[in-house]
Amino acid sequence: MQDKIFLSSPHMSDEGFEMEYVKQAFNTNWIAPLGENVNKFEEELADKVGSKHAAALSSGTAAIHLALKAIGVGDGDIVFCPTLTFSATANPIIYQNAVPVFIDSEVSTWNMSPKALEEAFKKHPNVKAVIIVHLYGLSANMDEIMKICRLYNVKVIEDAAESLGSYYKGKQTGTFGDYGVYSFNGNKIITTSGGGMLVSNDGERIEKARFWATQSRDQARHYEHSELGYNYRMSNVSAGIGRGQLIVLDQRVIKKNYIYNYYKQKLRDLDGIAFMPENSWDEPNYWLSSVTLYGQVRPIDVIEALEKENIEARPIWKPMHLQPYFKNYDFVGSNVAEGLFENGLCLPSDTKMTDSDINKVVEIIKGLW
Numbered sequence: 001m002q003d004k005i006f007l008s009s010p011h012m013s014d015e016g017f018e019m020e021y022v023k024q025a026f027n028t029n030w031i032a033p034l035g036e037n038v039n040k041f042e043e044e045l046a047d048k049v050g051s052k053h054a055a056a057l058s059s060g061t062a063a064i065h066l067a068l069k070a071i072g073v074g075d076g077d078i079v080f081c082p083t084l085t086f087s088a089t090a091n092p093i094i095y096q097n098a099v100p101v102f103i104d105s106e107v108s109t110w111n112m113s114p115k116a117l118e119e120a121f122k123k124h125p126n127v128k129a130v131i132i133v134h135l136y137g138l139s140a141n142m143d144e145i146m147k148i149c150r151l152y153n154v155k156v157i158e159d160a161a162e163s164l165g166s167y168y169k170g171k172q173t174g175t176f177g178d179y180g181v182y183s184f185n186g187n188k189i190i191t192t193s194g195g196g197m198l199v200s201n202d203g204e205r206i207e208k209a210r211f212w213a214t215q216s217r218d219q220a221r222h223y224e225h226s227e228l229g230y231n232y233r234m235s236n237v238s239a240g241i242g243r244g245q246l247i248v249l250d251q252r253v254i255k256k257n258y259i260y261n262y263y264k265q266k267l268r269d270l271d272g273i274a275f276m277p278e279n280s281w282d283e284p285n286y287w288l289s290s291v292t293l294y295g296q297v298r299p300i301d302v303i304e305a306l307e308k309e310n311i312e313a314r315p316i317w318k319p320m321h322l323q324p325y326f327k328n329y330d331f332v333g334s335n336v337a338e339g340l341f342e343n344g345l346c347l348p349s350d351t352k353m354t355d356s357d358i359n360k361v362v363e364i365i366k367g368l369w
């Protein structure tokens, strides 16, 4: 059986940095809980992205959940959320018994449309928080979006789970809003096997998030709890993997960029194909090389042709307002996200791919035209 080519799979450093930090955890028996790797990973990640504080958590989803809690989102509160995203962005709104309102994308960024956002504010002026997503490493239109959110004086969470290493006007995505969220799930640009990070310049709120994440244990010799708690902390072993991965993050971005440009160069002349939007203010991490197909060849044709050769490709996220679970919540916009879903395609973007692997993908795709 030939080796599978993945969409995006874990890629440990050639130097074994991750193993060194994991070994330290073993040698000191700080397997769990917490320990030096967790503290250092928080510091190093915060430093890397340019945020003052960070809390290492068990997942990006947990980080979004605690960001909502830190803002005080609760029963019946409205939260704006892009419709074009992974369900992990929207689910924590429901965990807090709050009410999502889904916002359409704009063609020029694939992310939240400032125009639809403005419309949503007019319709729901009592909104409590806005979640912004930087899909596939593409920055949302942050100047416009932040201007509107500041005007309405509403707190902003940036779901940067897919965009660690992406810059908007020279500043890291995840550091524009009141809270930023990163994910280290196995398919993300770097991984801890599973984990997430909540960042903010508000040290008091980050400390509070750490408190909630460790079952809300009050200061006492016995087990005392005056608040609801969660088991959301990252283990010291996972954090060790994360510290090693952080060292190679820039290398991973360079390789993802290389893969994207390779595809672009070889495929851009195919009839009906369009590559992801490019904006002068954007330095994406190219997490997944994505295209839209508006000609005769449909995304499913490409996915099936690649699948036959043991190569993984996927459709673009299905919008939340079209999901059976979320269908009764309000949606503001038109059919931009829906169009991206119907015509969009994520190509294999695994950083372990060789030139010959990328070329194989290119040749299979060209064969369909």
Ligand SMILES: *Cc1c(COP(=O)(O)O)cnc(C)c1O
Pocket (backbone or CB within 6 Å): 058, 059, 060, 061, 062, 085, 086, 088, 089, 133, 159, 161, 162, 182, 183, 184, 185, 194, 195, 196
């Ligand atoms: C992966 C992802 C998450 C969730 O991260 P986990 O660490 O898997 O919980 C959230 N939002 C988006 C957009 C993602 O792609």
